[in-house]
Amino acid sequence: MIEVGGAAVMVLGSAASGLVLALVGLVLARWLGPVTAFSLVGFVWALVVIGLVTLVPPTGSTTLVPAEARQPTCSRTVGGPAPDGFWIFSGTQRMLNTALFVPAGALLVLGLARWRTAWLLVPMGLAGLVGYSVLIEITQLELARIDRACDITDVVDNATGALIGCGIGLALALVLQPWRRRMREEARRDRTHPGLLG
Incomplete structure (x- = not known):
């Protein structure tokens, strides 16, 4: 049986999807401007990376979890069933779950x-x-085979990360002002077709 999973699969999937989406961003930049185009494709890429990190088996194991050993419901305990550390990075699981959603929130805004x-x-x-x-948590619960734990605390941490990211995105938007391109396009259209507004 072929084992699929582990850090190498996550990195390869992230790199391949990032390359494809970067090309899409180059095409979209002609119509939307570089800030908006690359933010949108970056947002999609962030979702792909989140999916890879949370749904790819952490060790490449394809061991079938017996029905009696399967987690019956999502953990509602603060901290949940996940270990304190994470298998790639140092630091607490909750901090990493929060950080994972920050880029998506920022790029969304x-x-x-x-x-x-x-x-x-x-x-x-x-x-x-x-x-x-x-x-993601429901998928982790239903697909016990991927060796992940469903934990309601993860949703709280992910939502916190997304909210923090939105705040960062708002600050970046005020600096980069991506709406200026739209305003220039509207002004150019008004000069070209002044009767459209009347």
Whole structure:
């Protein structure tokens, strides 16, 4: 039986998806501008990396977990069943779960800041990130074979990371001002077709 998993698979998957999405970003930059384009594809890449880190078996093991040994429900205990440390990085599991969602939150805000509806889209996107975390935990519970533990604490930590990321993204948006490109396009369109607004 072929074993699939481990750090090498996560790194390779992250690198391959990053390369593909970087090319997509180059194409989108012509229409959206580099800040918005690369923020949006960076957001998608962050989601892919989160999926790889949380759903790829940590050791490449394909050992089937017996039904009687399978975790019946998600842990509701603060700290949950996960070990205090993580198998790649030093530091606590909760800190890493929080940090994992920070880039997604920041890139979400920066990617959507171009549009006037960002005030509505960003909270929806934040709710989507929380939903993504919940989906990951459900998947970890249902697929006991991937040797992961479902823990409601992870959702809290992931949501905290996404919220922190949104704050960082807001600060970056105020500095980079990706909406300026849209405003220039609107001004150019108004000069070219002045009767459209009347």
